[in-house]
Amino acid sequence: MATAPTPRVRVPAQAKPGELIEIKTLISHEMESGQRKDAAGKIVPRKIINTFVAEFNGKMVFEAEWNPAISANPYQSFFYKAAETGEFTFTWKDDDGSNYTAKNKLTVA
Amino acid sequence: MSWTTVATTRRETLTLAGIAGLAALLAPRMSFADEATVAAEIKKLYGDKKFDSGKVKLDVPEIAENGLVVPVNVEVESPMTETDYVKAVHVFADGNPLPGIVSYKFTPACGKAAASTRMRLAQTQNIICIAEMSNGSLYMTKSNVKVTIGGCGG
Numbered sequence: 001m002a003t004a005p006t007p008r009v010r011v012p013a014q015a016k017p018g019e020l021i022e023i024k025t026l027i028s029h030e031m032e033s034g035q036r037k038d039a040a041g042k043i044v045p046r047k048i049i050n051t052f053v054a055e056f057n058g059k060m061v062f063e064a065e066w067n068p069a070i071s072a073n074p075y076q077s078f079f080y081k082a083a084e085t086g087e088f089t090f091t092w093k094d095d096d097g098s099n100y101t102a103k104n105k106l107t108v109a
Numbered sequence: 110m111s112w113t114t115v116a117t118t119r120r121e122t123l124t125l126a127g128i129a130g131l132a133a134l135l136a137p138r139m140s141f142a143d144e145a146t147v148a149a150e151i152k153k154l155y156g157d158k159k160f161d162s163g164k165v166k167l168d169v170p171e172i173a174e175n176g177l178v179v180p181v182n183v184e185v186e187s188p189m190t191e192t193d194y195v196k197a198v199h200v201f202a203d204g205n206p207l208p209g210i211v212s213y214k215f216t217p218a219c220g221k222a223a224a225s226t227r228m229r230l231a232q233t234q235n236i237i238c239i240a241e242m243s244n245g246s247l248y249m250t251k252s253n254v255k256v257t258i259g260g261c262g263g
Contacts, residue, residue: 020220035206060216061216061218062214062216062219062224063213063214064226065214066211069202069210069228070211070226070227070228071226071227071228074226075227076224076226077226078219079220080219081220
């Protein structure tokens with residue numbers, strides 16, 4: 001891919017204690033399935049983001065294991081019950097071993 | 110409505126049916142997963158355990174015009190406390206080249222066992238969703254999606 005994958009995350013900046021918040025994430029990635037053939041009839045090798053992990057203050061909250069059946073520019077949303085002020089760390093793990101991360105702060109008051 | 114229009118529609122319908130039949134004949138060039146492959150995948154995860162119905166809500170469109178981007182939303186009924194929560198959710202498709210779509214791991218910190226993403230579907234097929242609770246009980250649900258244009262890069 002020409003450009004590096006760019007993660008985009010939407011997290012509310014503030015939440016009340018016990019409030020259920022929805023976190024929406026998107027990352028630009030072509031998610032090459034390994035099923036496609038190029039013009040010469042050769043199979044294009046698989047290159048997808050296989051795992052997405054969301055952590056809050058270093059503690060795992062949510063994990064998604066993606067298969068090649070996930071669309072290009074994968075979108076993922078999930079919920080989090082706000083308890084304390086802290087920081088989210090989102091990590092996308094690529095087949096080629098590289099990790100893409102994003103961090104978002106959440107203030108609970 | 111006159112007879113002619115009816116005839117035209119019928120002819121068009123037959124032509125379409127013919128094209129669909131031809132496509133069906135050509136399709137087997139690619140190998141696809143089927144119900145048996147999905148069953149084998151599930152067996153790998155959970156052995157011969159029994160599945161209950163209910164609790165799992167799988168939200169997929171009835172008809173997907175574009176198989177490349179099909180929204181899939183899963184929600185599992187659970188209080189999500191430290192002692193009673195949804196541990197994992199697996200989504201499978203029985204008509205894609207590979208049976209697996211996505212596997213989620215939830216924690217009590219999620220507050221709600223729900224997640225959505227977007228998937229690729231090669232053809233009209235069933236989506237199977239399994240939820241594993243913290244006490245080991247399993248729930249399953251199934252939904253059919255009709256795909257107008259397959260998302261298989263072909």
